Amino acid sequence: MSWRKRACSQSPWGAILNKANLETSYINRKSTNENGKRSIAKRASEFVENGDTLYIDYGTTTLLFTREILSKKDLTTLTNSLPIEHLHF
DSSP, rough: OOOHHHEEEEEETTTEEEEEGOOOOOHHHHTTTTTHHHHHHHHHHOOOOOOOEEEESSHHHHHHHHHHHHSSSSSSEEOHHHHHHOOOO
């Protein structure tokens, strides 16, 4: 079987679905490798200084990162993530 046939499938409506881009559930990803994500988040937060401006993308690691930087002062943040937005800087 070619790699294209393994990576794609046809939906009942005739559309081609790219299986490589299907996301797993946010809840499932949140609990997967949580210790590693916490470690990454903690290390990344060390680069953030008071007064920085940040764009924080949607994701489970970035949610942990955001929790790490909540104590920073005068941050300007932009995000497309409702879970991050709900942390209230």
